[in-house]
Amino acid sequence: MTTPPMPLAPPPGPRRSRPGLPAAIAVAVALSAAFAVGQVIYWAQPELTSPLPWMRVFLLPEPDVFTLTRVLVYVSWGVSVLLGLLLLALRQRGNAAVVRSFQFSLLAALLLPFVVMPLDILGSAPLKLLICLPTTAVALLCVHRLQLYRRMPAWLLLAGFGWGAVIGGGFGTVMTTWFYRYAPGYLLDWQYPRDTIRTIYTVLALNAGIASEIGKAAGVAVLFFLFRRHFGGVVSGVVIGAAVGLGFNLTETVNYMATIEPGQQSAQFWMRQVVGLMAVHVAFTAVVGAGFGAARRLPEFRDRLLVVGGGVLAAIGGHFATDAVMPQLGKWKEDLFSHDQTLGLLLGAPLITAITSGVFVALAVLILRRGLTAQAAGLARALRAEAEAGTGAVTAPEVDLLLAPRRRLLLELRVWRRDGTAGLRHLMRLHQAQLDLATQRWHGTLPGADASVPDVRPLRARVLELKGLPVPPAHPAFPSALEALS
Amino acid sequence: MTTPAQPPEKGREERPPRPYVRMMSAAGAIGVIASVVAALVGFTTDPVFPLPEKMPTMPSIPGMPTSMPTDMPTDIPTDLPTAWPTDFPTRFPTNFPTRFPTHFPTRFPTRVPTLPPMPMPSHPTGVPELPGPGGSR
Numbered sequence: 001m002t003t004p005p006m007p008l009a010p011p012p013g014p015r016r017s018r019p020g021l022p023a024a025i026a027v028a029v030a031l032s033a034a035f036a037v038g039q040v041i042y043w044a045q046p047e048l049t050s051p052l053p054w055m056r057v058f059l060l061p062e063p064d065v066f067t068l069t070r071v072l073v074y075v076s077w078g079v080s081v082l083l084g085l086l087l088l089a090l091r092q093r094g095n096a097a098v099v100r101s102f103q104f105s106l107l108a109a110l111l112l113p114f115v116v117m118p119l120d121i122l123g124s125a126p127l128k129l130l131i132c133l134p135t136t137a138v139a140l141l142c143v144h145r146l147q148l149y150r151r152m153p154a155w156l157l158l159a160g161f162g163w164g165a166v167i168g169g170g171f172g173t174v175m176t177t178w179f180y181r182y183a184p185g186y187l188l189d190w191q192y193p194r195d196t197i198r199t200i201y202t203v204l205a206l207n208a209g210i211a212s213e214i215g216k217a218a219g220v221a222v223l224f225f226l227f228r229r230h231f232g233g234v235v236s237g238v239v240i241g242a243a244v245g246l247g248f249n250l251t252e253t254v255n256y257m258a259t260i261e262p263g264q265q266s267a268q269f270w271m272r273q274v275v276g277l278m279a280v281h282v283a284f285t286a287v288v289g290a291g292f293g294a295a296r297r298l299p300e301f302r303d304r305l306l307v308v309g310g311g312v313l314a315a316i317g318g319h320f321a322t323d324a325v326m327p328q329l330g331k332w333k334e335d336l337f338s339h340d341q342t343l344g345l346l347l348g349a350p351l352i353t354a355i356t357s358g359v360f361v362a363l364a365v366l367i368l369r370r371g372l373t374a375q376a377a378g379l380a381r382a383l384r385a386e387a388e389a390g391t392g393a394v395t396a397p398e399v400d401l402l403l404a405p406r407r408r409l410l411l412e413l414r415v416w417r418r419d420g421t422a423g424l425r426h427l428m429r430l431h432q433a434q435l436d437l438a439t440q441r442w443h444g445t446l447p448g449a450d451a452s453v454p455d456v457r458p459l460r461a462r463v464l465e466l467k468g469l470p471v472p473p474a475h476p477a478f479p480s481a482l483e484a485l486s
Numbered sequence: 487m488t489t490p491a492q493p494p495e496k497g498r499e500e501r502p503p504r505p506y507v508r509m510m511s512a513a514g515a516i517g518v519i520a521s522v523v524a525a526l527v528g529f530t531t532d533p534v535f536p537l538p539e540k541m542p543t544m545p546s547i548p549g550m551p552t553s554m555p556t557d558m559p560t561d562i563p564t565d566l567p568t569a570w571p572t573d574f575p576t577r578f579p580t581n582f583p584t585r586f587p588t589h590f591p592t593r594f595p596t597r598v599p600t601l602p603p604m605p606m607p608s609h610p611t612g613v614p615e616l617p618g619p620g621g622s623r
Contacts, residue, residue: 194532202528206521234506287513294506303507310514317517317524324524331534359520363513367506374505 020452021103023225027218028110031171032080034214035073038178045185065120066177069170072113079109107222114170114215118251121173122165125258128265129250132257135273136250139282143242146368148405149375150435152230156223157243163219164247164285171215172208172248173255179207202324209319212248216285217312219244224292228452232439234293234371238364241289245281249273252281267345275350279357280322284315286364293371299447314360322356329355376403379435382442391472393463394434402434430466437463 083106090099122129144157187203189196220241224231231237253272257265272280291311295304329352337344380403386394394402401407408431416424437459444453461471 197533198529198531201533202525205524205528290506291510291513294510297505298507300504303504307506307510310510310512310517313514314517314520317520321520321524324528327534328527328531359516363516367509367513370506370509 020225020228021100021107024222025103025107025110027221027225028107031114031215031218032073032077032110034171034211035174035178038175038182039070041186042178042182045182047185062181063177065117066174069113069116069174072116076109076113080106083109111167114174115166116170117173117177118166118169121169121251121255121258125254128254128257131269132250132253132273135277136246139246139277140243142278143239143246143282146239146242147235148372149379149402150232150439151432152236152239156227156230157239160219160223160240160243161247163222164216164244164249164281165251166247168212168215168219168244168248169251171218172212175211175215176204176208179204179211183207205323206320208323209316213284213288213312213315213319216241216244216248216281217288217315220285220289220292224296228296228450229454231293231296232443233297233375234290234367235375237289237291237293237296238286238368238371239289241285241287241292242278242282242364244289245283245285246277248285249277249281267349270345271349271353276353276357279353279361283357283360283364284318287311287314287318287360287367290364290367290371297446314363318357318360326352326356375439378442379403379438382438383434386438386441391460391464392467392469393437393460398434402431402438426466430463433459433463433466 083102087099087102087106090102140157140161144151144154183200183203187196187200220237223240224237231240249272253268256268256272260268288308288311291308294307298304298307333344333348333352337348380399383394383399383402387396387399401411412424412427415427437456440454440459441456444456464471
């Protein structure tokens with residue numbers, strides 16, 4: 001029994017339209033709401049009277065940069081309310097372009113205050129930032145190349161990286177600062193100071209896990225809602241999540257290198273920019289991204305909530321466990337390698353990183369592998385159907401080449417040697433256009449297909465244009481699957 | 487001869503595929519387990535970092551001194567005052583009456599004897615006041 005051929009056109013009937021920009025704005029509003037909750041908890045905290053002198057570390061004055069962030073958040077709320085009212089008025093009579101520009105302005109107004117603290121961190125240590133950039137750039141390139149078949153545009157990865165570095169990092173820093181300022185009032189119990197210290201630092205680790213992972217997950221969510229067309233499945237989600245995690249890791253590394261004592265800076269670079277570069281934050285947010293990528297293909301809302309919630313819970317749990325357990329493991333490592341600190345760095349640091357975040361790295365790799373396998377199978381069906389259709393966009397010999405990443409890489413190297421960079425770029429554009437055509441054709445036939453799956457006809461025309469073949473005139477409608485089979 | 491296709495059971499409809507639902511649910515469960523482990527470790531062990539030896543300075547409050555006063559007032563007395571009265575009587579008076587009537591008198595005396603005057607010490611002067619909450623400034 002043979003499998004029926006894939007239709008040339010998507011199944012008839014309207015596809016469900018999913019909210020894009022309004023959903024992204026809702027995410028930004030949620031971040032502002034979390035900030036407001038932190039402010040209210042701070043205002044309501046019991047007065048702190050400490051008989052112990054060392055608890056004065058929690059009574060330090062508010063940092064200037066945090067004060068500036070707070071003021072900007074309040075201003076942004078006022079601006080957002082104004083923009084929201086104007087938007088309501090414009091929706092009735094404004095054109096779509098003006099409404100979209102107001103929506104983007106609203107999104108920017110809500111998010112921009114969170115960039116102040118990370119920019120202060122990065123700007124006050126430019127040399128440390130420069131030192132960390134090469135390793136981060138190589139990691140970002142590796143993440144991009146994880147997409148063995150169709151790849152998302154590079155600007156989308158850079159957008160995710162930028163979110164992780166400034167907005168995700170900013171939200172996490174702001175919420176941790178709030179915690180430092182209100183936690184002692186609620187948690188300190190002078191009758192049991194030892195338990196108090198344990199409670200404060202455990203809850204601090206939990207707060208850091210929740211705030212940081214929510215900040216990063218918000219970035220994946222905003223990019224998912226705005227650019228849903230590019231999220232093909234778990235592979236796209238893992239890659240975007242990894243890019244967000246890399247950006248967050250960069251800001252965190254620069255922050256630790258700038259605040260720690262000078263003798264430990266190289267150790268911090270080793271642990272965060274070499275050993276833990278593709279672990280910890282990259283792994284945590286990759287799992288979050290996998291949840292969003294999986295949600296793309298699920299028609300039921302409950303299933304979408306389940307996969308996204310599972311990813312976020314995994315990330316929060318991993319971050320909390322790393323912050324709570326790693327210091328204890330670090331102490332054990334120092335005792336174990338007390339005779340040789342270099343050996344402790346070379347062996348001990350990878351060991352404790354593997355113990356704390358190894359499970360999540362393995363999870364991200366497992367999800368990625370499964371996603372790539374499913375992607376290869378779906379692309380194989382779509383490419384063969386496109387070749388059998390005889391449109392010229394994909395030929396039978398090209399099908400095997402497009403499904404073999406190693407053969408494509410060898411061909412690219414050969415073309416680069418023969419035709420230089422211009423020839424290589426043209427070849428890569430052609431291959432990506434063919435894979436994009438096949439991917440959207442495959443996605444259009446899946447159960448979760450929504451209105452963001454583009455029409456394949458312009459994609460086919462693009463491929464023919466890159467091949468130098470004549471582009472057929474646009475048909476009013478493609479024949480239905482039954483007509484194509486008869 | 488082929489067997490006819492069995493009709494679907496009543497009430498069991500074919501569900502669309504739900505890829506990755508189980509895998510992501512398992513990921514969430516791993517996250518919960520990791521959180522429990524972290525909470526157990528955190529609440530049962532002491533933080534490993536030493537407490538800071540050098541304390542940061544307290545935030546300044548307008549009008550309040552930023553440190554304890556170093557110049558104490560010099561006119562505080564160093565011992566008890568010496569200008570106490572010294573002419574207290576050393577014995578009780580002896581000129582009390584010694585003859586008491588044996589029967590109730592029919593005629594009461596018209597003059598009641600009075601006690602001799604006792605010299606009382608005056609309130610000591612010259613004790614300086616202690617510095618108030620504003621310090622010695």
